[in-house]
Amino acid sequence: MAGQGVGPRRSPAVGADTGEHRTLAETERAVAERLHGLSLDMPAMAAVQNIYRAAGAIRNHLERSVLAEHGLTWTGWVVLWVVWIWEEIEARHVAAEAGISKGTLTGVLTTLEARGLLVRRTHPDDARRVLVTLTDRGSALMVELFPEFNAQEAVVTAPLEAQERLRLADMLRSVVRGLDAV
Amino acid sequence: MAGQGVGPRRSPAVGADTGEHRTLAETERAVAERLHGLSLDMPAMAAVQNIYRAAGAIRNHLERSVLAEHGLTWTGWVVLWVVWIWEEIEARHVAAEAGISKGTLTGVLTTLEARGLLVRRTHPDDARRVLVTLTDRGSALMVELFPEFNAQEAVVTAPLEAQERLRLADMLRSVVRGLDAV
DNA sequence: GCTCGATCGTTCGGCTCCGAACGAGCAGGA
DNA sequence: TCCTGCTCGTTCGGAGCCGAACGATCGAGC
Numbered sequence: 001m002a003g004q005g006v007g008p009r010r011s012p013a014v015g016a017d018t019g020e021h022r023t024l025a026e027t028e029r030a031v032a033e034r035l036h037g038l039s040l041d042m043p044a045m046a047a048v049q050n051i052y053r054a055a056g057a058i059r060n061h062l063e064r065s066v067l068a069e070h071g072l073t074w075t076g077w078v079v080l081w082v083v084w085i086w087e088e089i090e091a092r093h094v095a096a097e098a099g100i101s102k103g104t105l106t107g108v109l110t111t112l113e114a115r116g117l118l119v120r121r122t123h124p125d126d127a128r129r130v131l132v133t134l135t136d137r138g139s140a141l142m143v144e145l146f147p148e149f150n151a152q153e154a155v156v157t158a159p160l161e162a163q164e165r166l167r168l169a170d171m172l173r174s175v176v177r178g179l180d181a182v
Numbered sequence: 183m184a185g186q187g188v189g190p191r192r193s194p195a196v197g198a199d200t201g202e203h204r205t206l207a208e209t210e211r212a213v214a215e216r217l218h219g220l221s222l223d224m225p226a227m228a229a230v231q232n233i234y235r236a237a238g239a240i241r242n243h244l245e246r247s248v249l250a251e252h253g254l255t256w257t258g259w260v261v262l263w264v265v266w267i268w269e270e271i272e273a274r275h276v277a278a279e280a281g282i283s284k285g286t287l288t289g290v291l292t293t294l295e296a297r298g299l300l301v302r303r304t305h306p307d308d309a310r311r312v313l314v315t316l317t318d319r320g321s322a323l324m325v326e327l328f329p330e331f332n333a334q335e336a337v338v339t340a341p342l343e344a345q346e347r348l349r350l351a352d353m354l355r356s357v358v359r360g361l362d363a364v
Numbered sequence: 365g366c367t368c369g370a371t372c373g374t375t376c377g378g379c380t381c382c383g384a385a386c387g388a389g390c391a392g393g394a
Numbered sequence: 395t396c397c398t399g400c401t402c403g404t405t406c407g408g409a410g411c412c413g414a415a416c417g418a419t420c421g422a423g424c
Contacts, residue, residue, distance in 0.1 A: 027267070027279065034267050038328070043347035044335040048240055050354035055237030056281045057361045058230060075380070085209070085216050091403065097209065099238045104381050106404055111379090128389050128402035146220070153226040159356040165225035171350050172232035174341040179239045257410065273373065286411045288374055293409085310372035310419045 051172070058156050065152045070145065075100060077149075079108050083118055083132050084142045090123065091130040117141060233354070240338050247334045252327065257282060259331075261290050265300055265314050266324045272305065273312040299323060 028046075059074055067077055078098045083089055095105040109132065112118050117138035123129035134142065157165050210228075241256055249259055260280045265271055277287040291314065294300050299320035305311035316324065339347050 030267050034269075035328075040329070040332045041336040041339075043344045043351070044339045045332055046351035047339050047342070047347040047354075048244075048335045050351045050358070051233065051240060052237050053281070054354040054357050055234050057358050058233060061361050062230075073380075085212050087216075092401090099235070100380090101382055102403065103383070103405080107380075123402095126390070126402080130403065146217075147222070150222045150227055153230045154223040156361065157226045157229045157357060159360040160229070160353055162225045164353060165229040168350065168353050169225070169228035169232045171342055171346060172229075172236040175236050175339060176232065176239050178341040179243050179338065255409075274371090282410085283412055284373065285375080285413075289410070305372095308372080308420070312373065 061156055062149065062152055065155075066145065066149050070141070073108075075104070075108055076112055077145075079105070079112065080117060080134070080138060080142060081146075083134050084139065084146075088131055088133045091120070091132055094132055112138075243338055244331065244334055247337075248327065248331050252323070257286075257290055258294055261287070261294060262299060262316070262320060262324060263328075265316050266321070266328075270313055270315045273302070273314055276314055294320075 063074055067074065072080075075098065079094060079100075082094050082097045086093075091105060091109065092102060094109075095102045098105070100108070109118070109120060113120060116135055118132055118134050120130050120132055123131050157168075160168065245256055249256065254262075257280065261276060261282075264276050264279045268275075273287060273291065274284060276291075277284045280287070282290070291300070291302060295302060298317055300314055300316050302312050302314055305313050339350075342350065
């Protein structure tokens, strides 16, 4: 479990040889040059690319600064978080809110259950369903870890004013909402 | 290669039973309730969570609407994109710009090369390095696919004005820059 | 030249993640 | 009561993805 998805996915790209690539401004210049003549929605492209780039960088940072030392993967963390928030929740809802398939969830739940962080039990009224809850150990871990995690979220968004963070969240929410509606 | 990472990671969460979860507003309400009493940076939390949520939703949408029918994975697409932009580029730079490890890149390049979309050749001045270029077939695919992809990027960001899209990209860029500096 | 350290890409073991197929359980209608 | 269709979670095959270890190659210094 540990040692996965925790390392630097984005290598620093430092080096001293010729032909070095600047990862941001230089790339966008090359893009503009390459796409010269095509009729494109540049603002849309910039927005989408940076959303994905930011998500990767953030995930990377949070994995290394908070999750790695506890042997948690990003997905494992998200699953714990969802269960923690809802106290008791059906497995299918965990998958939906964590944004993973149910097939994936099975494996993640098995791992977390083996580590004693949560438990599965059959739904009393429907034997097909599975209810998930945190163990005391899982709850304790969340209480300990979440403030750390949030502190790093603050570090990540440090370049933005509080007002801008909310504005950012708002814009992204509207994008997600638009996609869910499709 | 096909049939991976293309499906709906976010299940629609439609259903008619009790205890249904609203994925957005309802969740944030539950979060606020659960976190009552803790001293947290809520704007930071909202920003980070929505970045990640949006990234997943967008990736999911683009995979299904554009990439799936061509048997491309997200990562395969990104790699093709990077090589396309730079025309000829060393493998290590591809990995850095695609945001994946060089170990992963080896596998992806092998896959894409087997499909005749790109070629590897040894750097003339340094036998350790590998230069990657698109084949004619790869270039043709990009010329065909990129406008489609961009059109869907526009769909994804439709809830935002062009001005807002640029503003969004700007904020995210500053976040990424801040993380790279660490 | 020749060694020594650094830097490439590849390989390897192990995990995540997906969609499809599957089996168990549930509900409605003949 | 027994089908029939649906919805659960699990299993399975295959790709992505990582860090670490490895072999080949280069360059600096002697």
